[in-house]
Amino acid sequence: MIPVIELAKFLRFSLGDMQGINISDEEIIEAINQSARQLYERFSEGYVYAGVKRVPQIYIDPDGETDGQSIPVYELPPDFIRVHQITGEFNGISSVILSPASRSPVIEGEYRIVGMTLYAPKGVYSVEYYYHPARIETLEDDLDVPETMRPYIEKIALAVYKHETEKEEYLIERAVQLYSMREISHIEDIGPVQILGGAV
Amino acid sequence: MTRKQILAMVRKLIADEQATGFTDGGNLEQPEGTQELLNYLDRAVDEYSKRQAAAGDVRLMKETNVSNNSSLPDDFLKFCGMIPLKIIGKKVKLYVGSTVSARYLARLPYVTSYSDNDELPYENDQSITVAAMAAIYALNKQDFNVSQHLLLLGYGAGENATS
Numbered sequence: 260m261i262p263v264i265e266l267a268k269f270l271r272f273s274l275g276d277m278q279g280i281n282i283s284d285e286e287i288i289e290a291i292n293q294s295a296r297q298l299y300e301r302f303s304e305g306y307v308y309a310g311v312k313r314v315p316q317i318y319i320d321p322d323g324e325t326d327g328q329s330i331p332v333y334e335l336p337p338d339f340i341r342v343h344q345i346t347g348e349f350n351g352i353s354s355v356i357l358s359p360a361s362r363s364p365v366i367e368g369e370y371r372i373v374g375m376t377l378y379a380p381k382g383v384y385s386v387e388y389y390y391h392p393a394r395i396e397t398l399e400d401d402l403d404v405p406e407t408m409r410p411y412i413e414k415i416a417l418a419v420y421k422h423e424t425e426k427e428e429y430l431i432e433r434a435v436q437l438y439s440m441r442e443i444s445h446i447e448d449i450g451p452v453q454i455l456g457g458a459v
Numbered sequence: 460m461t462r463k464q465i466l467a468m469v470r471k472l473i474a475d476e477q478a479t480g481f482t483d484g485g486n487l488e489q490p491e492g493t494q495e496l497l498n499y500l501d502r503a504v505d506e507y508s509k510r511q512a513a514a515g516d517v518r519l520m521k522e523t524n525v526s527n528n529s530s531l532p533d534d535f536l537k538f539c540g541m542i543p544l545k546i547i548g549k550k551v552k553l554y555v556g557s558t559v560s561a562r563y564l565a566r567l568p569y570v571t572s573y574s575d576n577d578e579l580p581y582e583n584d585q586s587i588t589v590a591a592m593a594a595i596y597a598l599n600k601q602d603f604n605v606s607q608h609l610l611l612l613g614y615g616a617g618e619n620a621t622s
Contacts, residue, residue, distance in 0.1 A: 280564075285561075
């Protein structure tokens, strides 16, 4: 979480308008929102783990009664961009990665997303997905990105404000490269290799 | 400074302390004498505010919550930066939501909205400049050459001035 007021201070300083006479708060907020949105869109395209959120322990039971714990289908959260991976527990083996299925009904070990709804057979799952940070509305809000992203959010927001599209692209590209290199965990994971028929 | 005092200052500047050129009295239907001077003061307030707003004088800054379909404040000159709304005539149309917080540059209040003994809400430098501009308008009415006065105020040259 980064306090928006601190980002605003950086932008106002860089733009030479600490007083706020030429640039409104709304412009600053829009630039920050756009920068976060675009950076995280690209994280999702580039499989960068920094843009992944995890929802642990979802109890899905399509045929069961709604008992407050289990749900027939899972409605994806509003900040959802795309699935990173969905894991479930089968036959005593935990963290089995599910495969996407294009037909209905789904069988064990598969999931299906239609619109913003996730279908899966009865089981306990955890969903990891690429998200976009919630839009900020005021300077008192906090931006839902980790502190380590601050330098990039700041500089991208500045480029957004100045309509410097090429610079914006360059900064986003650099952030994607840097954050994909920082991650060691993806080596173990088959991730996009699944497209080529990688085994589960 | 009260309204009486700023009027006295204008009269001094145009050498009319005895109120012979601009006599006492007058009203909005018959804007002569003192009323004419008050009208010049209002005009000076208007012009001074616009010039200061263009120069980015932060003392004119105000903050307000603008609601959808409301009218702009009477003293509105311009917003500080872009606000997500459209102004159609004097009405405001917001893009989203029902209110938005905005800073704007405001005109100083008109002298005529106060009575004689009211304290005017101006800083000292504002009063002096407004009075000097009102005096220029009054002198100009009487066909005096005011180009030197304008130069002294830093407001550029009149057409008779030598550069």
